[in-house]
Amino acid sequence: MLLYILRRVLYMLPVALAVSVVCFLLVHIAPGDPLVSVLPPDASQQLQDQMRKEYGFDRPLPVQFAIWIGKAVQGDLGKSIATGRTVTSEVTKAVGNTFILAVVATCIGFILGSFFGFVAGYFRDSWIDKAATTIAIAGVSVPHYWLGMVLVIVFSVWLGVLPAVGAGPGGSADWAWDWAHIQHLILPATTMAVIPMGIVTRTVRALVGDILSQEFVDALRAKGLTHGGVFLHVVKNAAPTSLAVMGVQLGYLLGGSILIETVFSWPGTGFLLNAAIFQRDLPLLQGTILVLALFFVGLNLVVDVVQTALDPRIKRT
Amino acid sequence: MSAADAAIASATQVVSRGYWATVGRRLLRDPVTVTCVAILLLILLAAIFAPYLGLADPYRGSMIRRLRPIGTAGYPFGTDELGRDMLARLIYGGRLSLFVGILPVINAFVIGSIFGIVAGYVGGRINMAIMRTVDVFFAFPSVLLAIAISGALGAGILNSLVSLTIVFIPPITRVAESVTTSVRNLDFVDAARASGAGNFTIIRVHILGNVLGPIFVYATSLISVSMILASGLSFLGLGTKPPEPEWGLMLNTLRTAIYINPWVAALPGAMIFVVSICFNLMSDGLRSAMDVRR
Numbered sequence: 265m266l267l268y269i270l271r272r273v274l275y276m277l278p279v280a281l282a283v284s285v286v287c288f289l290l291v292h293i294a295p296g297d298p299l300v301s302v303l304p305p306d307a308s309q310q311l312q313d314q315m316r317k318e319y320g321f322d323r324p325l326p327v328q329f330a331i332w333i334g335k336a337v338q339g340d341l342g343k344s345i346a347t348g349r350t351v352t353s354e355v356t357k358a359v360g361n362t363f364i365l366a367v368v369a370t371c372i373g374f375i376l377g378s379f380f381g382f383v384a385g386y387f388r389d390s391w392i393d394k395a396a397t398t399i400a401i402a403g404v405s406v407p408h409y410w411l412g413m414v415l416v417i418v419f420s421v422w423l424g425v426l427p428a429v430g431a432g433p434g435g436s437a438d439w440a441w442d443w444a445h446i447q448h449l450i451l452p453a454t455t456m457a458v459i460p461m462g463i464v465t466r467t468v469r470a471l472v473g474d475i476l477s478q479e480f481v482d483a484l485r486a487k488g489l490t491h492g493g494v495f496l497h498v499v500k501n502a503a504p505t506s507l508a509v510m511g512v513q514l515g516y517l518l519g520g521s522i523l524i525e526t527v528f529s530w531p532g533t534g535f536l537l538n539a540a541i542f543q544r545d546l547p548l549l550q551g552t553i554l555v556l557a558l559f560f561v562g563l564n565l566v567v568d569v570v571q572t573a574l575d576p577r578i579k580r581t
Numbered sequence: 582m583s584a585a586d587a588a589i590a591s592a593t594q595v596v597s598r599g600y601w602a603t604v605g606r607r608l609l610r611d612p613v614t615v616t617c618v619a620i621l622l623l624i625l626l627a628a629i630f631a632p633y634l635g636l637a638d639p640y641r642g643s644m645i646r647r648l649r650p651i652g653t654a655g656y657p658f659g660t661d662e663l664g665r666d667m668l669a670r671l672i673y674g675g676r677l678s679l680f681v682g683i684l685p686v687i688n689a690f691v692i693g694s695i696f697g698i699v700a701g702y703v704g705g706r707i708n709m710a711i712m713r714t715v716d717v718f719f720a721f722p723s724v725l726l727a728i729a730i731s732g733a734l735g736a737g738i739l740n741s742l743v744s745l746t747i748v749f750i751p752p753i754t755r756v757a758e759s760v761t762t763s764v765r766n767l768d769f770v771d772a773a774r775a776s777g778a779g780n781f782t783i784i785r786v787h788i789l790g791n792v793l794g795p796i797f798v799y800a801t802s803l804i805s806v807s808m809i810l811a812s813g814l815s816f817l818g819l820g821t822k823p824p825e826p827e828w829g830l831m832l833n834t835l836r837t838a839i840y841i842n843p844w845v846a847a848l849p850g851a852m853i854f855v856v857s858i859c860f861n862l863m864s865d866g867l868r869s870a871m872d873v874r875r
Contacts, residue, residue, distance in 0.1 A: 282717040290733040401865075405858035407809045409816055410832060410850025417843040519722030523813050527836075538817065541732035553729045561720045 269569055276565050280558060284336070287554040288329050291546045341551035346543040351551035354536060359555065361431060362532030364439055366517040368453040373460030374510045381468025388473055396465060403462025412455040412527040419451060426451055429529040452528040456521070460513040467509045471502040504575035511567035515560040607870040614866030617859040624856060628675030637666035639673040639826045648842040659845040661831070662838050667845055671852055674826040678853070681820065682808035685742055689749035690800040696750070697757020698792060702765055702784060712758060718751040727810050731819045741820045745811055749803055756799045760792045794871055802864040805857040812853050828853050
């Protein structure tokens with residue numbers, strides 16, 4: 265097992281390196297001078313050259329990449345052009361907030377999705393199955409930024425029971441697990457949970473249907489096992505794949521939170537990306553995307569390892 | 582001719598119906614798919630022929646009739662934050678929204694199929710090079726990749742088309758590669774080669790006919806995601822610019838109006854939802870209709 269993990273980590277390294285190259289190149293596909301947002305329009309040639317040197321934009325690309333990646337490995341992602349603060353400190357603060365939102369949303373989505381999926385898979389082609397499948401298709405088809413708006417309309421504007429924006433009272437960005445903060449989490453987390461719910465429902469439904477049609481289930485029933493006993497066997501067989509799907513979904517939510525964070529003004533990485541894009545703050549954009557993408561690569565690795573550990577049928581190659 | 586002979590004759594007639602005719606017949610028998618296709622056609626045709634429908638000017642606003650509720654006389658869907666007719670804007674909005682949502686998938690279908698079929702058919706080093714490059718793009722969550730490219734390139738329709746095309750090429754390439762690899766190893770391809778067919782002929786006659794169907798079905802399942810992402814980019818301000826009617830952008834500019842006239846503000850999103858769910862259901866219907874094993 266240890267050898268397997270080691271080999272997986274080794275396989276991951278080239279992917280991680282290639283991901284960094286893509287993130288690095290992003291700044292260079294950007295039209296115009298990356299310094300245009302900090303320099304005054306009437307800046308002298310001398311000042312321009314000086315700034316260019318300071319940010320290292322005067323060197324050849326491969327050298328720039330080597331310097332950038334060398335610093336990134338040590339946790340230095342440069343300075344935000346707009347605020348002057350280090351990118352690392354900005355991203356760390358934001359990642360924490362996005363993480364809370366994404367983890368809670370994944371849990372809600374997984375619990376609801378497994379429930380609907382099991383019910384639908386068990387009672388195939390019944391009205392329960394049709395209802396659960398409809399919910400699942402609606403879940404994967406809904407533009408979640410719109411769903412967020414609708415929830416705000418119902419729960420904040422109409423009923424006035426939950427706050428519409430922000431992550432805490434008075435727009436504070438520091439999280440705490442008390443009711444004043446949690447009530448800010450309910451709407452964005454529910455909105456975000458809809459996508460993993462739909463996907464987990466579809467996956468679990470297919471898995472349960474597949475498992476129930478296998479011969480060992482008949483054998484269990486013939487042995488005299490009750491419904492509950494058979495159910496436990498089905499859960500055990502469906503768990504590794506479902507958990508893997510959940511892990512990947514967590515990664516998608518972490519990276520794709522920008523739309524929901526914009527709707528709810530949630531102070532996470534999506535909000536940071538939004539600011540970086542519209543202020544043309546390229547180091548911040550580059551750094552945030554690199555952190556999120558590497559996190560996704562790492563998460564995929566963890567998912568693979570956990571799935572292999574849970575399911576002895578998967579070959580460790 | 583005996584009754585048995587007649588039965589056999591009619592049986593062969595039934596069997597002789599072609600694959601695509603069978604698929605078409607199955608699709609027509611599926612009420613969900615037929616309904617979805619009808620709704621999509623209605624929205625698409627309304628968008629295309631919008632100038633001939635006698636609608637109000639979608640660009641002309643009026644300060645005195647801003648944010649009228651749904652059901653106002655003369656404005657069945659109300660008016661937006663600048664007093665423009667919502668019905669006209671929703672129908673005209675379909676033009677850009679459907680264009681920006683569907684075109685990236687068509688582009689990616691063409692480009693991804695070429696990459697995937699070449700990788701799958703040639704194999705070896707070329708396969709390695711193409712598929713490892715694809716793996717790198719799989720290391721990004723799709724929303725993040727779309728926003729990263731769009732954000733770096735800057736706002737605009739062309740840029741969001743480019744970024745969404747790049748997002749959808751890797752998954753289509755992966756599907757095309759795996760389908761092609763499995764078809765390439767079948768006996769009839771060996772038979773064609775043994776009878777002297779060149780690579781180009783084999784791909785054109787034997788591979789394409791067998792792989793395009795599955796790739797196409799997969800591509801249709803991506804349109805729903807593409808619609809949501811394309812409108813999402815506009816919603817963030819990375820796509821179309823005002824005053825152009827586009828569902829995602831309309832949702833963004835109406836966002837501040839949810840305290841005054843919530844249901845008008847929610848309408849553009851409902852359009853995205855309807856189109857996206859119809860494409861998803863249509864894709865599911867197409868998939869099961871083309872599955873000959875059932």
